[in-house]
Amino acid sequence: MNRYSRQQLFAPIGEKGQQHIREKHVLIIGAGALGAANAETLVRAGVGKITIVDRDYVEWSNLQRQQLYTEEDATKRLPKAIAASAHLQAINSEAVIEPIVADADAHLLARLVAHERPHVIIDSTDNFDVRMIINDVSQKYNVPWIYGACVGSYGLSYVILPHETPCFRCLLEHVPFGVATCDTAGIISPVVHMVVAHQTAEALKIFVHANVNRKLVSFDVWHGQYRMIDVQKLKKDDCPSCGQNRTYPALQYENETKFAVLCGRETVQIRPAQRREREWTRLISFLQQQGIRVEQNEYLLSFTIHPHRFVVFSDGRVFIHGTNDVQEAKRLYYQYLG
Template structure:
């Protein structure tokens, strides 16, 4: 056993046997932003055998405040986050096999990547991808760890197929909101707190200490000094289409995914959610205006001037992203604004 992990093996719940189990495991991390880079670093330092990181974005200057793997040079080179993370993680621990996937974590890609994975960690920025992860987890019986943070607020929950409620169950019971870092900001301590919860749960699962896995949904607000741990076992729904007695895995189906279409003859992509929303345009306008965006609106829509694009958002959640024909880039921008 390498001296490298001596302090970790001295921790009785892990020990040398647990370290060997960790070394034999493969973790899939969806998203290489704040949560993903933090979890990836912790697990790489812990000696996980293999880590696969999936992300479709590249490193920007605004990431450096909280995304700990990246540098100013990565920003200058506009490196894809997955590639930059892979490079840095290999420098941290050459014993760990790091795989990067530069692309969208859609249901097809998730199904392809699920094979041989022992754990999935959620580090995404939107519920469409999370619900697809949730269905993949249930379909292939792979545990996953939900995590999210915005402002000074964070939350986490560990989902074990066949034992705990799934995310689809929880969304019917808990008021999980769709705010984003691009609309209300985020502080790095909140990121670190969620990462710590996720990484601790990950180690429990990797060493197969199932009794130690937290059964509660955790949320906190570091600025307001609030911490909540809520037992949610009763939220498990036998009729749930993701984890119930007769699952159909609805969020892997095309009709339940956000649609994007390049408008004919225009440098514009239309993005629409799987189901109509009811956007509070006045509130969204205030949030975006506070961030320095030029926002104009009427009772029916908002027009938001970005750096290179203009986004028109309608009350039902549909949006027109002007200034691009790249559907992936348009969906990324859409998720940043609407979560």
């Protein structure tokens, strides 16, 4: 019996399209809610190879929305990439699954894309630093990538085609601060699956050479809102990532967010790539909405989430007291400060 028979009956794919899908390699960055669901959907669709990059392990709070994982994974605290690989292999033994337990930094992503040449990159990460790296790697090596994000009941998706559509930097220009995350604003599972539906549908279109949706899609599943926004005019000729004179700034060391352990202080300092004055009003409002007490003076603000104390300086630097673990500090930084 042909396991893909129903998919092949769909005229835009057919037998020829299914063969194209079987020959494709997808790089998925992040193995959380979006990453797990994207990987499972694509493996069930017959994608030949999937590489998954994730630095985290499975926790009990993941099980509410990260459908690929089990209680046993959480009990064992298995790295998400490893747990995902095992489950995906059980779903489709013909697929090649490459799990990578690592931080998705510029060096790793550039090496993976340059050497393995995936046909598409799917963004399933949770921070804008990594998305900017994905964006520049995509532009440098001419590999399409599909942005996806969700928090609360709100989701976004957008396909970026090098040389054709505006890139992520064209849309944002700067990495934003103070963005809500699932850890602070919560999330419901249906919005995850809606984002994944858009991402995987566009991936399948790329594989079978169909026309992709070039509009930014946004929706709120709780309030029944749905929009498609034409962003083509936002493409910039002078964009350093996709313009005429490209420098790929996210791939340069000086533009990386820096993490350093302060000797003898059980503190990690985090320094954003660009020195900038933080907009404290928005950050304070956001923290207070989470019931977090904030103290401040003209130089810094601080707040405590036991057992860690955060100190945010006006130039953008952050101290996270109570840990010498850079990976833990990264997690906390992106969780509470976007």
